[in-house]
Amino acid sequence: MTRSKPTRWTARDIPDQHGRTAVITGANTGIGFETAKALALRGAAVVLAVRDADKGKRAAEAIALGAPTARVGVQRIDLSSLASVRAAAGELRDTCAQIDMLINNAGVMYTPHRTTSDGYELQFGTNHLGHFALTGLLLDLLPASPASRVITVSSAGHRMGGPIDLDDLDWQRRPYDRTAAYGHSKLANLMFTYELQRRLPAGGPLAVAAHPGGADTTGSRSAMSHSSALTRTAFAAIRPLLLQSPEMGALPVLRAATDPDVRGGEYYGPRGFQQSKGHPKAVRSSPQSYDTALQRRLWTLSEDITGVTFHA
Numbered sequence: 001m002t003r004s005k006p007t008r009w010t011a012r013d014i015p016d017q018h019g020r021t022a023v024i025t026g027a028n029t030g031i032g033f034e035t036a037k038a039l040a041l042r043g044a045a046v047v048l049a050v051r052d053a054d055k056g057k058r059a060a061e062a063i064a065l066g067a068p069t070a071r072v073g074v075q076r077i078d079l080s081s082l083a084s085v086r087a088a089a090g091e092l093r094d095t096c097a098q099i100d101m102l103i104n105n106a107g108v109m110y111t112p113h114r115t116t117s118d119g120y121e122l123q124f125g126t127n128h129l130g131h132f133a134l135t136g137l138l139l140d141l142l143p144a145s146p147a148s149r150v151i152t153v154s155s156a157g158h159r160m161g162g163p164i165d166l167d168d169l170d171w172q173r174r175p176y177d178r179t180a181a182y183g184h185s186k187l188a189n190l191m192f193t194y195e196l197q198r199r200l201p202a203g204g205p206l207a208v209a210a211h212p213g214g215a216d217t218t219g220s221r222s223a224m225s226h227s228s229a230l231t232r233t234a235f236a237a238i239r240p241l242l243l244q245s246p247e248m249g250a251l252p253v254l255r256a257a258t259d260p261d262v263r264g265g266e267y268y269g270p271r272g273f274q275q276s277k278g279h280p281k282a283v284r285s286s287p288q289s290y291d292t293a294l295q296r297r298l299w300t301l302s303e304d305i306t307g308v309t310f311h312a
Helices: 030-041 053-066 082-095 122-141 178-199 218-224 229-242 251-258 292-306
Strands: 021-025 045-050 072-076 101-104 149-153 206-210 267-270 280-282
Touching: 021 030, 021 122, 030 045, 030 053, 030 101, 030 251, 045 053, 045 082, 053 072, 072 082, 082 122, 101 122, 101 251, 122 149, 122 178, 122 292, 149 178, 149 251, 178 206, 178 292, 206 251, 251 267, 251 280
Parallel strands: 021 045, 021 101, 045 072, 101 149, 149 206, 206 267
Antiparallel strands: 267 280
16 A cells, blocks of 8 residues: 655644654754744744754744744754763753654854864764764654654755765865865765664654755855855856745655654655755655665764764
8 A cells, every 4th residue: 555645745734743842953043943833833842952042042932922832942052062962962851851853953054164173074063973962862762653753954965075085074185175065964964864764673763864955044045155256146046946935945854754654764855856946755865875884884983973872
């Protein structure tokens, strides 16, 4: 019997979320904010895990305006610092009896060559290592059910930059390429998801990935500020054609997090041309992302760097 999936899945298709708790990184703006707002409107308790607590509080207040009965909390976390990730995980363990949805959404994009407080390339360290550590430190709070989800937000940009070099993640042996570094961090998000799903027990929770397509967010506009004048001009010209609203960009994440028909190890993105716009559906990622040997090598490396061991 085949699954019947709507071709125009929207926020109206989110099942009732009362009694469920979602922790969402980077939820004060953009895709993370729209994800938190939609889940709160359907009854979930949401925790906005953000770097700037003041911005998080303002975002929580904005969500409460539309969902006055929602429970919205704020947790400070800096994903570029493993010490901050550990501290935040400890505080979340104190305040959350269980976590039904851990949504690894936050990220940095196209930054100049910088390092995290632990000395790793900033995009890889923030986008992958921070979320890898956070997931491992919180995984046992997710109930053993397919309704429990670890959602990691990747990007269509995971195809950029050519093959990932796990022997030179800090770009010491090559000229730094901010676009390739971003693409590799998003590729790591996918490889992490697929390997995590293999390690999770039968019966749940599930590990699922998603990407927003071309979303017109503060983050995407900020990323363009690091680009050349020519790139910024070209981006401005094609922006209306390729980008969709943050509300639409959040739909693949929301579907991955709440659709009862989702299966572990799936990847959700827009159904439109080149996955840039449209309603969400299950999509395929790059051939390299499915390399199981590379996934396992990345996993071992990530455990060694972060000092976090998963006990699924």
